[in-house]
Amino acid sequence: NHLFPVENNGLGFGGADSHPSHFTLELGFSDSLSGEVKPRILLMGLRRSGKSSIQKVVFHKMSPNETLFLESTNKICREDVSSSSFVSFQIWDFPGQIDFFDPSFDYEMIFRGTGALIFVIDSQDDYVEALSRLHLTVTRAYKVNPDISFEVFIHKVDGLSDDHKIEKQRDIHKRANDDLADAGLEKIHLSFYLTSIYDHSIFEAFSKVVQKLIPQLPTLENLLNIFISNSGIEKAFLFDVVSKIYIATDSSPVDMQTYELCCDMIDVVIDISCIYGEAGLPYDKESMAIIHLNNTTVMYLKEVTKFLAMVCFLRKESFERKGLIDYNFHCFKRAIQEVFDVRLKVQQNRKLLSQRRWSKLTSMSNGAASNPH
Ligand SMILES: Nc1nc2c(ncn2[C@@H]2O[C@H](COP(=O)(O)OP(=O)(O)OP(=O)(O)O)[C@@H](O)[C@H]2O)c(=O)[nH]1
Ligand SMILES: [Mg+2]
Numbered sequence: 386n387h388l389f390p391v392e393n394n395g396l397g398f399g400g401a402d403s404h405p406s407h408f409t410l411e412l413g414f415s416d417s418l419s420g421e422v423k424p425r426i427l428l429m430g431l432r433r434s435g436k437s438s439i440q441k442v443v444f445h446k447m448s449p450n451e452t453l454f455l456e457s458t459n460k461i462c463r464e465d466v467s468s469s470s471f472v473s474f475q476i477w478d479f480p481g482q483i484d485f486f487d488p489s490f491d492y493e494m495i496f497r498g499t500g501a502l503i504f505v506i507d508s509q510d511d512y513v514e515a516l517s518r519l520h521l522t523v524t525r526a527y528k529v530n531p532d533i534s535f536e537v538f539i540h541k542v543d544g545l546s547d548d549h550k551i552e553k554q555r556d557i558h559k560r561a562n563d564d565l566a567d568a569g570l571e572k573i574h575l576s577f578y579l580t581s582i583y584d585h586s587i588f589e590a591f592s593k594v595v596q597k598l599i600p601q602l603p604t605l606e607n608l609l610n611i612f613i614s615n616s617g618i619e620k621a622f623l624f625d626v627v628s629k630i631y632i633a634t635d636s637s638p639v640d641m642q643t644y645e646l647c648c649d650m651i652d653v654v655i656d657i658s659c660i661y662g663e664a665g666l667p668y669d670k671e672s673m674a675i676i677h678l679n680n681t682t683v684m685y686l687k688e689v690t691k692f693l694a695m696v697c698f699l700r701k702e703s704f705e706r707k708g709l710i711d712y713n714f715h716c717f718k719r720a721i722q723e724v725f726d727v728r729l730k731v732q733q734n735r736k737l738l739s740q741r742r743w744s745k746l747t748s749m750s751n752g753a754a755s756n757p758h
Pocket of ligand 1: 439481541581
């Protein structure tokens with residue numbers, strides 16, 4: 386494997402080696418034999434639409450204002466995100482205006498291994514060109530791999546009023562789908578999100594994109610449903626602590642405010658722990674926090690795995706039965722562990738298989754070389 390990290394994000398999660406593996410990697414295709422297949426998320430869209438900013442804000446904790454100084458991307462930047470066994474994928478940040486007709490750009494290979502394609506449209510700019518680009522990209526990608534989920538981020542909506550946002554979304558939705566219908570490709574499904582790096586909308590949208598790539602999602606949701614209904618809890622989220630992406634929640638609807646409160650709580654816990662905690666990781670087995678809000682709601686955070694946290698919302702009265710909640714949580718955690726173990730086994734089997742296939746291949750070619758006549 387001759388890929389090398391060129392940039393470490395420095396999220397401040399303990400020492401460099403204790404940090405989950407977030408690295409920006411030079412583009413390279415040599416790791417196809419390394420066993421684990423990580424779903425790929427592509428960030429595409431016109432120049433200056435905000436692709437790199439999204440990646441930096443969500444995965445590098447860059448503050449939104451700092452993105453003003455980002456330089457234009459001139460080559461594909463690949464980053465591995467594998468902070469937990471469930472959340473494990475690669476993000477490929479593309480330069481704007483990639484040329485599909487450039488022979489050095491092997492888009493077939495790129496799309497074949499892609500799980501989700503995020504197309505970013507700058508909503509503060511004229512989007513006619515962006516829409517035709519979206520159409521071209523989506524139809525190309527679909528031809529190579531019809532299983533890709535297509536996600537359209539109507540981005541930079543911070544400058545728009547609520548009415549304006551809805552109006553833009555409706556217009557873009559209609560035009561994009563009309564273009565597909567004209568090409569006889571109605572079966573391609575596009576999902577739309579209104580996003581901005583200046584609020585939590587980008588994290589929420591990214592959460593939904595990532596959730597589609599987690600095959601165990603229904604199981605996780607089910608476990609959360611069982612957990613909350615037996616514990617008197619109103620809402621529970623399973624969070625990836627580093628990126629603040631929620632990888633699952635129970636089946637009741639999510640409102641933005643609740644999600645924002647969860648993000649704030651995680652920030653508070655990590656910040657306090659970084660400043661006042663003992664040396665070492667700011668997030669570990671002991672990590673937990675209880676916050677009483679002034680509207681009789683209690684927020685309860687608990688560690689699930691090294692990189693996952695559960696954040697629950699419940700009424701003050703329900704929190705009186707904390708013993709029951711903790712017991713149910715313990716059962717939940719064990720169930721999660723079992724899901725992890727199954728996944729691990731599947732991965733190991735896959736690795737073994739590909740190793741066997743590889744050694745068979747090499748022994749065959751060795752045989753051919755040692756017996757030329
Ligand atoms: N108002 C606003 N500006 C944003 C948002 N996201 C990104 N920007 C700004 O948009 C500009 C371009 O951002 P980049 O992330 O470099 O865009 P890009 O799509 O990576 O551009 P290329 O690499 O050239 O393709 C920067 O000045 C960002 O600060 C947003 O949500 N709202
Ligand atoms: Mg860029």
